[in-house]
Amino acid sequence: MTKVSMTVNGRAVSGDVEGRTLLSTFLREGLALTGTHVGCDTSQCGACVVHVNGAPVKSCTVFALDLEGATIRTIEGMANADGSLSPLQQAFQDHHGLQCGFCTPGMVMSSAALLAENPRPTPQEVRAYLDGNICRCTGYHNIVKAVLAASGQDVSAVAAE
Amino acid sequence: MPKDFGIGASSKRREDVRFLTGQGHYTDDLQLHGQAHAVFVRSNVAHGRIRSVNTARAATMPGVLAVFTGEDFKDVGGNPAGWLIKSRNGEAMREPKRPVLAHGKVRHVGDAYAAVVAETYQQAKDAAQQIADDSVIEELPAIIDMAAAVADASNRVHDEIPDNLCYDWGWIEDNRARVDEVIKSAPHVTTLELVNNRLVPNAMEPRASIGEYFPGTGDYRLTTTSQNPHLTRLLVAAFVLGIPENKLTVVAPDVGGGFGSKIYHYGEEALVLTAARKLKRPVRWTAERSESFLTDAHGRDHVTRIELACDKQGNFLAFRTETMANVGAYLSNFATVTPTFLHGTLMAGPYKVPNVYVNVKTVFTNTAPVDAYRGAGRPEATFSLERVIDKMCRELNLDPFEVRRRNFITPDMFPYTTPVGLAYDTGNYEATLDKVMEIADVAGFEARRKASAARGKLRGLGLSTWIEACGIAPSHLVGVLGSRVGLYDAATVRVNATGNISVMTGAHSHGQGHETVFAQIVAEKLGIPESSVEIVHGDTSKIPFGMGSYGSRSLAVCGVAMSKAVDKIIAKGKKIAAHMLEASEADITFEAGKFSVAGTDKAKTFGEIAFSAYVPHNYPLETLEPGLEETAFYDPANFTYPAGAYLCEVEVDAETGKVDVVAFHCADDFGNIMNPMVVEGQVHGGVGQGIGQALCENTFYDENGQLLTGSYMDYAMPRAADLPFYNVDYSCQTPCTHNPLGVKGCGEAGAIGSPPAVVNAVIDALHRGGITHVTHIDMPVSPNRVWSAIHG
Numbered sequence: 014m015t016k017v018s019m020t021v022n023g024r025a026v027s028g029d030v031e032g033r034t035l036l037s038t039f040l041r042e043g044l045a046l047t048g049t050h051v052g053c054d055t056s057q058c059g060a061c062v063v064h065v066n067g068a069p070v071k072s073c074t075v076f077a078l079d080l081e082g083a084t085i086r087t088i089e090g091m092a093n094a095d096g097s098l099s100p101l102q103q104a105f106q107d108h109h110g111l112q113c114g115f116c117t118p119g120m121v122m123s124s125a126a127l128l129a130e131n132p133r134p135t136p137q138e139v140r141a142y143l144d145g146n147i148c149r150c151t152g153y154h155n156i157v158k159a160v161l162a163a164s165g166q167d168v169s170a171v172a173a174e
Numbered sequence: 175m176p177k178d179f180g181i182g183a184s185s186k187r188r189e190d191v192r193f194l195t196g197q198g199h200y201t202d203d204l205q206l207h208g209q210a211h212a213v214f215v216r217s218n219v220a221h222g223r224i225r226s227v228n229t230a231r232a233a234t235m236p237g238v239l240a241v242f243t244g245e246d247f248k249d250v251g252g253n254p255a256g257w258l259i260k261s262r263n264g265e266a267m268r269e270p271k272r273p274v275l276a277h278g279k280v281r282h283v284g285d286a287y288a289a290v291v292a293e294t295y296q297q298a299k300d301a302a303q304q305i306a307d308d309s310v311i312e313e314l315p316a317i318i319d320m321a322a323a324v325a326d327a328s329n330r331v332h333d334e335i336p337d338n339l340c341y342d343w344g345w346i347e348d349n350r351a352r353v354d355e356v357i358k359s360a361p362h363v364t365t366l367e368l369v370n371n372r373l374v375p376n377a378m379e380p381r382a383s384i385g386e387y388f389p390g391t392g393d394y395r396l397t398t399t400s401q402n403p404h405l406t407r408l409l410v411a412a413f414v415l416g417i418p419e420n421k422l423t424v425v426a427p428d429v430g431g432g433f434g435s436k437i438y439h440y441g442e443e444a445l446v447l448t449a450a451r452k453l454k455r456p457v458r459w460t461a462e463r464s465e466s467f468l469t470d471a472h473g474r475d476h477v478t479r480i481e482l483a484c485d486k487q488g489n490f491l492a493f494r495t496e497t498m499a500n501v502g503a504y505l506s507n508f509a510t511v512t513p514t515f516l517h518g519t520l521m522a523g524p525y526k527v528p529n530v531y532v533n534v535k536t537v538f539t540n541t542a543p544v545d546a547y548r549g550a551g552r553p554e555a556t557f558s559l560e561r562v563i564d565k566m567c568r569e570l571n572l573d574p575f576e577v578r579r580r581n582f583i584t585p586d587m588f589p590y591t592t593p594v595g596l597a598y599d600t601g602n603y604e605a606t607l608d609k610v611m612e613i614a615d616v617a618g619f620e621a622r623r624k625a626s627a628a629r630g631k632l633r634g635l636g637l638s639t640w641i642e643a644c645g646i647a648p649s650h651l652v653g654v655l656g657s658r659v660g661l662y663d664a665a666t667v668r669v670n671a672t673g674n675i676s677v678m679t680g681a682h683s684h685g686q687g688h689e690t691v692f693a694q695i696v697a698e699k700l701g702i703p704e705s706s707v708e709i710v711h712g713d714t715s716k717i718p719f720g721m722g723s724y725g726s727r728s729l730a731v732c733g734v735a736m737s738k739a740v741d742k743i744i745a746k747g748k749k750i751a752a753h754m755l756e757a758s759e760a761d762i763t764f765e766a767g768k769f770s771v772a773g774t775d776k777a778k779t780f781g782e783i784a785f786s787a788y789v790p791h792n793y794p795l796e797t798l799e800p801g802l803e804e805t806a807f808y809d810p811a812n813f814t815y816p817a818g819a820y821l822c823e824v825e826v827d828a829e830t831g832k833v834d835v836v837a838f839h840c841a842d843d844f845g846n847i848m849n850p851m852v853v854e855g856q857v858h859g860g861v862g863q864g865i866g867q868a869l870c871e872n873t874f875y876d877e878n879g880q881l882l883t884g885s886y887m888d889y890a891m892p893r894a895a896d897l898p899f900y901n902v903d904y905s906c907q908t909p910c911t912h913n914p915l916g917v918k919g920c921g922e923a924g925a926i927g928s929p930p931a932v933v934n935a936v937i938d939a940l941h942r943g944g945i946t947h948v949t950h951i952d953m954p955v956s957p958n959r960v961w962s963a964i965h966g
């Protein structure tokens with residue numbers, strides 16, 4: 014076991030991990046931040062996406078030990094300071110961008126990263142960016158709509174496209 | 175103006191807040207003091223005789239607490255089949271035992287034959303590998319192909335079943351001779367052989383179970399990813415382990431999707447309970463995705479030959495089908511009803527066809543069990559019908575819109591009994607067809623086709639007009655047909671002393687939004703804010719005995735039970751109000767949250783009545799019990815029959831064979847709508863899965879029974895870029911005539927109606943592009959298959 018320290022959602026944390034401990038495991042079991050989900054074992058589903066030093070990363074593909082000193086943001090750190098939903102989270106609720114909620118943390122984290130890079134994406138750009146995030150419930154329609162709405166675009170005609 | 179609360183409002187989902195902030199509570203999120211970890215030892219061959227399972231070395235490895243093998247469970251019960259099907263000759267289906275851990279033989283890759291419980295997951299995993307290394311399993315030839323399985327009596331999945339046949343079912347057997355005769359003498363017969371591809375449900379949350387045992391009381395608790403905790407409790411307690419039901423609590427907390435795969439009881443649940451009792455510690459197991467692929471019940475997997483007999487104008491005279499349905503290695507709980515009563519009974523579609531006969535042979539193979547997956551039997555029926563109708567239209571050069579219209583059951587014909595035994599209560603199929611043609615701008619298709627052609631693409635239009643049966647019932651009828659369970663549901667409405675409400679439902683929400691939608695219904699009926707109503711589900715110690723959520727039954731069965739319980743609350747409230755207002759009960763009216771004496775301004779609010787029920791100072795105690803809590807069980811008189819018309823537009827790149835769905839339009843009749851936003855979401859999800867089946871997904875076992883599509887690297891889950899925006903209309907509403915909410919169910923519609931629309935569109939695109947030798951392509955309609963069909 015080796016000690017690792019990082020900043021998670023603005024809080025300095027540390028814990029003892031094995032060399033093989035994944036970031037997803039450290040977050041879920043070490044820090045009890047169970048909002049980050051694990052949906053696969055091949056780095057395909059994206060349910061585990063978090064931000065590492067501002068960039069979206071599948072937390073099941075990185076070792077916790079390699080992240081000494083890193084700044085991590087998870088779904089638990091996405092709400093406004095007063096606890097209310099951030100505009101992106103609010104758009105997911107307003108546009109029914111989630112059903113069972115299992116893919117949702119990864120979807121929100123990936124979408125937030127997209128909007129940081131590309132504040133007014135096209136529908137095609139949203140779909141392409143979310144290639145690494147699988148949702149089985151929504152058929153993606155309302156996820157794409159929510160991300161477009163969060164970027165300030167009018168989505169009232171989306172269904173008719 | 176759209177409503178902003180209650181029935182018909184697109185109320186925002188309250189459950190979203192916890193899911194969007196990482197505060198959901200899924201099974202694997204639970205960490206318990208003293209917990210131990212289970213890992214299963216799974217067969218890596220499809221078919222093998224277990225010569226020895228040697229656990230000695232594993233048992234001494236670091237952290238190992240207990241080891242289990244098939245031997246430990248050989249005397250407990252098997253996981254039962256929920257529906258007894260009889261063969262055409264009257265014989266009962268073959269029902270091999272499905273043990274907790276394989277004993278004697280392993281029967282599919284992934285079949286668990288041992289399990290290890292250790293202090294940590296990694297220790298359990300290491301020890302499981304040791305058992306695999308130390309055990310001897312003699313590999314036998316795998317039985318994979320259904321036709322070969324039935325033909326070769328020497329090679330058996332279950333030694334006691336000689337021809338690997340579960341049953342040979344005819345529906346309706348009395349129709350058979352007449353159907354044969356009509357087909358023989360018909361002016362035209364179209365024949366189609368097709369495969370309904372095997373799918374892996376792939377709920378994004380893998381299955382997980384945690385067993386607990388409380389030595390002080392002898393109680394057990396199972397926290398598990400279930401769509402129906404009471405059914406799971408019944409199966410694991412009464413059938414498998416022999417625990418009294420009242421000593422076991424089953425909790426299904428937030429569940430990350432099910433689509434059928436989490437209806438069933440699985441052996442892992444029995445194992446964690448057994449291990450917890452033995453170790454007196456909580457024992458947990460969470461599936462890796464690879465385990466989900468290998469062991470979750472799969473869906474579909476039919477091979478069908480369908481014939482359509484008609485006259486030269488396309489008037490249907492008869493349908494006849496012969497299907498082989500793969501049931502896998504063991505009977506999952508609803509595996510036997512899915513290809514029969516959920517499939518054969520739908521084989522008349524929305525059409526007034528006079529003669530239908532369905533034959534289904536269900537076959538054991540060395541593959542994972544196959545059971546109900548979103549739609550369950552009805553997608554298979556719809557696909558066969560809608561594909562053969564399209565093929566017939568091409569053969570006779572008839573308009574597919576017109577042919578369907580000509581054959582529809584018309585609104586004046588309801589109630590309508592089909593030749594395959596269902597009594598449709600209401601519908602208007604022509605209305606949904608007109609609607610979908612309008613919203614899809616069929617008139618403008620030719621211009622769009624030309625624009626596609628200018629870009630080098632072939633554009634096609636595919637139609638599917640579908641019907642399904644939800645809320646399977648009534649219990650006395652399904653009992654006659656072989657069901658071993660009742661199919662009612664239940665809800666308890668508890669009005670608390672301060673007037674807010676807790677509703678305990680037998681339905682379970684794993685994405686459907688019951689916490690919001692059920693509250694809308696109660697709020698509307700009682701004239702109180704939605705925020706005053708809390709929906710409790712998923713815990714057998716809190717909820718009444720209901721059958722859970724599957725088959726689009728939550729609203730149509732459990733929602734109605736809840737509505738009836740609310741009616742009882744109102745009835746009792748009237749009695750209390752009559753006493754308090756010193757009026758006769760007959761003169762009390764209830765509206766907008768107020769009990770009033772008709773024709774006066776004397777009234778009591780709902781809150782005042784509730785308070786009086788719990789603080790009964792001014793209360794008719796001689797004639798009325800205090801308290802305000804009511805339970806209703808509801809056993810529907812009939813199925814509900816949602817129906818609709820779907821139109822798909824595709825572009826095909828003839829150079830590469832790639833198909834793009836460029837537009838998808840749905841006109842559905844779900845009866846009355848409780849929350850339009852949620853209904854649209856359900857249709858989106860279903861259509862997304864249907865397009866996935868049509869274009870992307872396939873489950874492929876090689877001849878040795880190895881699953882070649884066992885991860886997201888190989889199994890093509892539809893991603894965002896594979897799917898279009900959907901255009902969903904639900905304005906054609908013929909409310910269900912036999913439930914008081916007038917609702918029909920919308921959860922499976924999309925997955926039922928969409929696959930044939932997609933394939934019909936691809937064939938249409940090829941034909942319009944002059945490639946007329948292609949009459950059918952099996953799903954998934956992959957670039958390779960399209961290209962090969964074009965060049966074949």
Ligand code: FES
Nearest residue numbers: 052057058059073
């Ligand atoms: S769990 Fe990380 S990509 Fe699936």
Ligand code: FES
Nearest residue numbers: 112116148149150
């Ligand atoms: S909301 Fe269930 S997987 Fe996306």
